[in-house]
Amino acid sequence: MTLHPKGTPTEVFGAFLKLGLTSFGGPIAHLGYFRDEIVTRRRWLSDADYADLVALCQFMPGPASSKVGFALGMMRAGWLGALAAFVAFTLPSALILLAFALTASSVSGPIGAGALHGLKVVAVAIVAQAVWGMARGLCPDRERATIAVIAVAMLAFLPGAAGMMGAIAMGGLTGLVLSRGTGSPVAGHIKVPVTKIQAGIALVAFSVLLLGLPLLAGLSQWWALLDSFYRAGSLVFGGGHVVLPLLETEVVASGWVTPDQFLAGYGATQAVPGPLFTFAAYLGAILGPVPNGVVGATLALLAVFLPGFLLLVAVLPFWDDLRVKPQAQSAMQGANAAVVGILGAALYSPVFTNALGNMQDFALALACFVALVMWRAAPWLVVLVGAIGGVALSLL
Template structure:
């Protein structure tokens, strides 16, 4: 489990939506750990909950295959590479400059276009097999066009679920890809109690020690963001820049570095914890920030897992999930355009490289990490010939 997610942590560039594409290719298509339907159910669940969606999906997959230790191994392995890179960046003030460095970063952004396109294509075939569910996916895209961000994404899933319920395609039979989690209802209730309790108690204790104040700030940011990824950035800015803990220039430098590394964007907290003005900072501050920002998302995920599989095995629940799954495809499609395509493709040369990566993935069946390397080299070549 650790090695599987370490490979993903080292090669999953492109942000949370692209991570879901990497996960699907490695764990659904290649390893056959679960079906597309079960995977989409997990994605829909984690999109509903606050916290880092892709890391929550990885945590749940680790638990499904190898219990609590598997969940911990999946989280640590997926998070460790980017956290270490950003910690080194924070402590050495290293920066990437020149045509080779910037070209490689451009290539890594371009490959995310191919990864997300592959995920949209594969999930659409399985989750939008008829005209009604294809229409639900289009409705989700339209909603995000007029209401972007986390609110639009959650709204699209809710509308998709309602439309799926109206279609009434659920059979009432247990769904394929049954997911077994070692979480009892007692453990789930305790996790939800801790989740809410920390939100209430930490602000009351934050004034006693700076370490508690740091933990409170990063915990609150992780608890109040839906969808994860870039949505957490304004919350973190409010928690560390406005109080004067981190200079605005340092915050922006870390943000740029976080987009250049693989793994979850929430590891931006590792950088911020290391560059905090007041102590604790450095390695200790980095560890406190990382634990605090990820913890609420995992607590609330554990709190709902025992009820999720039973819920989705009901006929009406299956209809809900069919509509929600179709909406997830639409959300992925919308993300393929913005921010993935719009931020990565600047001209026809970029598009040609993205198309090459897509063909390598789809037709040549190359592993994602190999395509990532080719994209980085291609980005360097484009930069040198500009």
């Protein structure tokens, strides 16, 4: 069943531009902002339908909050509405991070260098908080905790994209064996203007790009950029923070971006509203080889978001049948547990090993972590404190 849109792309753009300018705090917080604005205030859909949409977007790879926004725009104003929601929600943070990328290299002196170092230290606290929260939610029993530990061990012996893909596959297969899915009914029903033919086209496009871009990557740096960011976006299960180890594998290990640049940009990303995936705009802008700058930022941004949107479109018409299958639930639970391990491995390297050089750095990182977890301080405020702390340490 499809839904005839009831709004306009302009209306959708206005709603999501407001969200793009004010949605601080990461993917979970974004979903709360969406509910307040779209469900409670604008009444575009019911709470049950919204909950079902969130469940679908968390079930699949890609940035959960951006996929929810994309789907909400589509449900309200068709394909142009989906595009309007994506652009409006993404553009503010992408422009801020692009500006940061283009000016960070000119920062010099103890104050500038200290602030950049403080951003690297903040990244330790941010990732540690993400690991802590995801472990509590996605590894609540000894079986799934064990899957996470096995994922860390796999990456210790097989680092890089191959190790991550293997860890996720291991988690999904182990989840199937454990058969923890309940197959319980879920309230709500997603009505979207997507036909099964369109869904099939989206799935084919996703697969062709995933398999075809690596074959083209050797032809030029342009194809290599698209391949790297598209692959990272294809493997992000469990939330926006998981894009960190995937992108680090693609751009730092290849020598395109230095570890210091990478962590400073990741820290800065926590201080801006909107999706964490806009970190790709920063990376695309500072890449050593061409394309970089505005062109590199645009290509990286589109490539990292595209796979999640294609998979969302591919599954939308079939979600009502898929969501109640115990096998699908079990595989996803196992894959999510492996993702916790992947992010935990990233917490050690590159985050911890590249950001903390002495006990003073560790103390600042620990203070930021406690502020986030125990005091529940806003991430942008913790980033500001971390940058000021970095300056203070540089002047000692």
